[in-house]
Every structure is written in C-alpha cells, then in structure tokens.
Amino acid sequence: MRVLAALSGGVDSAVAAARAVEAGHDVVGVHMALSRNRDEFRSGSRGCCSIEDSHDARRAADKLGIPYYVWDLSEEFHDTVVKDFLSEYSAGRTPNPCVRCNEHIKFDTLLERAQALGFDAVCTGHYARIEIRDDGVRELHRAADAAKDQSYVLAVMGPDKLARSMFPLGTAETKSDVRAEAAARGLGVSNKPDSYDICFVADGDTKGFLQRALGESPGEIQDESGAVVGEHTGAYSYTVGQRKGLGIGRPAADGAPRYVTGVDTARNVVTVGPETLLSVSTLEADAAVWLAPDVSADAPTRCEAQVRAHGMPVPGTVTRDGDRIVVELDEPMRGVAAGQSLVVFDGTRVLGQATLAKREA
Secondary structure, three states: OEEEEEOOOOHHHHHHHHHHHHOOOEEEEEEEEOOOOOOOOOEOOEOOOOHHHHHHHHHHHHHHOOOEEEEEOHHHHHHHHHHHHHHHHHOOOOOOHHHHHHHHHHHHHHHHHHHHOOOOEEEOOOOEEEEEOOOOOEEEEEOOOOOOOOHHHHHHHHHHHHOOEEOHHHHOOOHHHHHHHHHHOOOOOOOOOOOEOOOOOOOOOHHHHHHHHHOOOOEEEEOOOOOEEEEEOOHHHOOOOOOOOOOEOOOOOOOOOOEEEEEEOOOOEEEEEOHHHHEEEEEEEEEEEEOOOOOOOOOOEEEEEEOOOOOOOEEEEEEEEOOEEEEEEEEEEEOOOOOOEEEEEEOOEEEEEEEEEEEEO
C-alpha cells in the first residue's frame, strides 16, 4: 500500500513509520506544521509540532530512507482546534483539544489530502489497535500498553476514517520497548521526552492562555446556597470538579474542601460546593460517532463509560437515539463536565463517542 506517515518529530511516530516501511509499504513522511509562530520552540517536554520537532522528523525520514514533506496546517489547526478550545471555555464547557485535533486535523484534513494524492492509508504513532473480524468489520481497541493507550482520543474518527488508518504501535508492550526499538534502528529520537499537556499552550499555563485570549472578566464565586465566598477573574477558566486555585478566602463551615460544581459564563458565576455534589448517575452526550456497526445501541447495551483520556471506566448501559447517547451508570461518576468527550467501551473495544451535553444528578 501507499502509506502517508505522520511524523511529529517524536519517537512514537518515527517507530510507527519504520514498522510501516519494514512491512513493505510504500511510505512517505509528512510533518504537520501546526503553530502560527515559525520560531516557536519547545518548553522542556511540553508542547509539540515546534521548529525542532520538524527537524527531528526530517532526520527520522532520512534515516528510514523515505521522502519527507512539511505541510502547513496552522490555519486549519487554529480555526478548528484553537478556536473551538476558546469557544468551549467561553461557554462554560470543558473541551479536549486532542480529540478535536484528531477529528479535524489528523483524520480529516490530513486524510483528505492523503486520499487526494493517491495514498491508501495514514500511519500515526498513536497507541491503539485495529482488529479486522472475519466479516470485515474493523474494530478499534485499547492498546496493549494500558499506560499509553490513546483509544479514548481516537474514538471520534468514525468507521470510514478508521478503515484508512494504521496504528503500528498498538501491539507494543511498553513505551520502553518502543524507545529500545528506536535506538536499535538508529533513530536519534529514542531518548526524546514525550510531549504532554496542550500543544498550543507550551508553558502549561492554561488559565493564563485563556485570560490572554479572552480577557479578564471579574465575577463572583458562590456556594450552593448562593452566598458569595470569593471572586474570580473569569468564569471561563474554571471547570467542574476543580479543587485547586479557587481563590476562596475562608473554608466551608464544616471544614471540608470545596470543588467547582458549576460554571455559568452567561452570569459570570462560578459555583462551589462539597464533593458529594459532583457525583452523577446519568451521562447525556450529543454529536455521537458510532464505531460498532454490528452493535445496535438503539436498545440498551452494556458498556463501560469513560470521560477522561486516562480516567477510570465505569460500567453502565448505553442507549442511542440518532446522534445522541445516554449512559445510565451502575455507580455514580464524579466531576463530569459538559464538553468532555464520552467514550463507551465493550471490554477493550471502542463502541462509540459523543460530547457531554449536561449533567444529571
């Protein structure tokens, strides 16, 4: 097959491309330039897609003996990922930019361009497994390495994009094994630190990024009774379940810690309360993407629900009505916020994904 390998400049994408070459595919490497600032550099291990990442990607491609190109997707990234991030926080929701990036950039824009150029598939360094059943149905599964599993952020891609994707690292037992393989192949990125946090917030200061983009908007922090217990500089910078950095001057009457239980950006009010108010037993989500055509969720289907990339899955029952998913949980889940990605699993298999719309107590 003709395969377009997305080279981020890290060890994972380099080894994934190497495995694709070794499997006999005709591989071409491409680095996606996502930052508008061409002189941007990494801050330690934070961020990705910086200028030195593009240099590392080129060196990996040269070592593998494959053609290499840089595609400037900075405008698409800003318009579909960064703007969505700001819009969601402005509305009091909690977005996952990695999900949006996978949806709009890596498996939308990139895949469309790859198809237009005659490539059969896109190869990335994501940790997830694709299994093909005897009846031809493609299944997305958790990676063998649970600590690195990225099936949660890939669930948004849908069955059509899944059919044109390759994840060679899905069977890797550990990240240490991948690094050892990179070293054995002579890839200079074998010891490069992993990127983490939000790539376009390279210093890790999400609140500062939001304030610079959205401006300060002072307002009240209220408890569950409506009493004012503090002040904030922008309700948009808080998220449900948050405990640290609330700026509350005095403790609760019972001395127990308080958490953010609600964010109302229309009134510019943040509500805090005890941990007990964070628990929900029903999850409702919109814009559903169903990855299991052989599994009908129109009737109640057993599943495990997950609302964070490395959160603990909770057993429950999912039903689907068009593009809406509802999960009734067997036990309450804590700290659920509108805007988060809800992914439902059957064991290691991803069944579907949707965006949380509201919380039900």
